[in-house]
Amino acid sequence: MLFTCKRNNKKDSVTDRFKGNLLQEFDDASLRLQYKCAHWLERKTAHLSGKSWIVILISFTLFTSSYCIYRIVAGFSQATTSSITITPITKPTNILQMRKQMIDSNLSISKIELESIVHFRQYIDSLGRSPTGKKLYDSIMQCRPGLLDSLSIVENQYHSQFKN
Structure with a gap:
């Protein structure tokens, strides 16, 4: 009785294969782009020492966290908000x-x-x-x-x- 519950899974149609090939091509292209970008960044930063990496990391963390704190404080402290005005459409x-x-x-x-x-x-x-x-x-x-x-x-x- 188990054989009656099987589904008919025939998904080898032309459109499914085309979609699969197209998605695979996009994945391959994005991986190639990531690989090229990683090698470019590696060449540009090869001369940096360990101390300079630490300074860059600390400055990046400091700038991003201060900006996030600024946006949070500004969101709570500003009483007036600018809203979009709606102009009704009129007939001539x-x-x-x-x-x-x-x-x-x-x-x-x-x-x-x-x-x-x-x-x-x-x-x-x-x-x-x-x-x-x-x-x-x-x-x-x-x-x-x-x-x-x-x-x-x-x-x-x-x-x-x-x-x-």
């Missing part, structure tokens, strides 16, 4: 007000006005598409950044007055 209000004013005012737009707006919009679009008019188009968009948005709002207003 002028866009919503403009659209609301257009809807609330119930201005009627004539067919002639709409045709002139559509003609102007086509002119602006043709400027943006032509290489020679691109400079003029960019200067207009830089001076009047909301112009195309305003034109679309007016066109939507015209179309909405016939839906109601």
Whole structure:
């Protein structure tokens, strides 16, 4: 009855072997790096005597322990802590007000006005598409950044007055 409790352990798939080889390569690379660093440090410190090693050890211990003590004391003694200020994100209000004013005012737009707006919009679009008019188009968009948005709002207003 013991043979029924065995698990099927077939983990010789390609991905497992690849992961194992990759991890082995990383281990080998880190060991080579450690070996090179150890030999470099050994060459740089070969001329130091035993007394100088003791002085280096004592100065290192003294500096690190004094810094740790300073940080502990500073943590308990400082009453004020600097905190990160959180600035709430707000929606731009002028866009919503403009659209609301257009809807609330119930201005009627004539067919002639709409045709002139559509003609102007086509002119602006043709400027943006032509290489020679691109400079003029960019200067207009830089001076009047909301112009195309305003034109679309007016066109939507015209179309909405016939839906109601």
